[in-house]
Amino acid sequence: xxxxxxxxxxxxxxTPPHGIPPRTTLVDPPWPVCVQLRTRTLFLTHLLPxxxxxxxxxxxxxxxxVRSAGTPRxxxxxxIIFHEGADSTNVYVLDAGLARIEHATPSGRVVLFDLxxxxxxxxxxxxIDRQPRSATLATITxxxxxxxxxxxxxxxxxxxxxxxxxxxxxVTRRLREQSSQFVETSIMDAPSRVAAxxxxxVEIEQSLGRSRANADGSIDLKLPISQxxxxxxxxxxxxxxxxGLSALRALNIIETGRKRxxxxxxxxxxxxxxxx
Numbered sequence: 001x002x003x004x005x006x007x008x009x010x011x012x013x014x015t016p017p018h019g020i021p022p023r024t025t026l027v028d029p030p031w032p033v034c035v036q037l038r039t040r041t042l043f044l045t046h047l048l049p050x051x052x053x054x055x056x057x058x059x060x061x062x063x064x065x066v067r068s069a070g071t072p073r074x075x076x077x078x079x080i081i082f083h084e085g086a087d088s089t090n091v092y093v094l095d096a097g098l099a100r101i102e103h104a105t106p107s108g109r110v111v112l113f114d115l116x117x118x119x120x121x122x123x124x125x126x127x128i129d130r131q132p133r134s135a136t137l138a139t140i141t142x143x144x145x146x147x148x149x150x151x152x153x154x155x156x157x158x159x160x161x162x163x164x165x166x167x168x169x170x171v172t173r174r175l176r177e178q179s180s181q182f183v184e185t186s187i188m189d190a191p192s193r194v195a196a197x198x199x200x201x202v203e204i205e206q207s208l209g210r211s212r213a214n215a216d217g218s219i220d221l222k223l224p225i226s227q228x229x230x231x232x233x234x235x236x237x238x239x240x241x242x243x244g245l246s247a248l249r250a251l252n253i254i255e256t257g258r259k260r261x262x263x264x265x266x267x268x269x270x271x272x273x274x275x276x
Contacts, residue, residue: 058165058167059166061162070148071148080137082122082123087132087133088127089149090123091147092123097144100225115200115201115204124167140224181235190236191243196273227242
């Protein structure tokens with residue numbers, strides 16, 4: 001829940017909603033509520049259920065800490081920010097653009113694991129446990145990041161309780177999402193898996209300002225990945241991906257072309273992605 005305090009000369013004088021006293025340390029952080037005080041962010045303990053919106057506050061807090069201590073850099077499209085297996089020397093926050101997370105199989109084949117947009121944090125786990133990078137991070141579009149050195153990030157964690165708590169919640173959420181993806185690949189059929197990834201692509205393209213709804217409600221997507229990579233992201237073989245797309249076309253949910261998909265029925269696509 002966001003609320004703006006127009007007359008808040010300092011954190012100490014600001015009064016949070018509902019008369020809740022401000023707390024700037026979260027030793028026991030059950031449910032965060034993000035309150036914006038001018039350009040700063042404060043976390044309050046308030047009995048609201050955990051949600052993605054609240055976790056966005058955690059990501060914002062982490063990003064602000066990295067930006068305040070880090071260095072900005074811009075990477076052209078098609079650049080490698082870091083390689084799988086390399087030393088974990090920095091933590092990154094993605095400020096703008098679109099990047100891809102890749103894994104290499106033992107045979108040397110590169111597999112798309114995920115796509116990332118602004119606000120995503122990278123490299124924190126390798127920095128914390130001092131292990132090599134577990135994936136490659138590459139840019140799809142021109143991408144702007146801030147990065148902070150490993151030693152400085154570990155020092156920040158050792159002295160900043162808010163940062164510790166926010167990072168713990170973000171990592172926990174990521175583990176939950178990966179568990180959900182595992183269940184998805186176990187029980188969902190090919191059309192549902194492809195629908196889930198296309199729905200995510202709609203969100204990504206709209207966040208980048210590259211896709212808008214047409215007069216008839218349809219959405220045209222210029223795919224940033226190939227059909228094979230769409231299948232990898234969906235946990236499907238090339239044949240399975242083809243069958244999934246064919247089923248969606250037969251249901252009149254999508255139309256496809258070269259590196260392009262038109263979502264004709266966004267509601268039906270979303271329902272199929274959510275319910276299988």
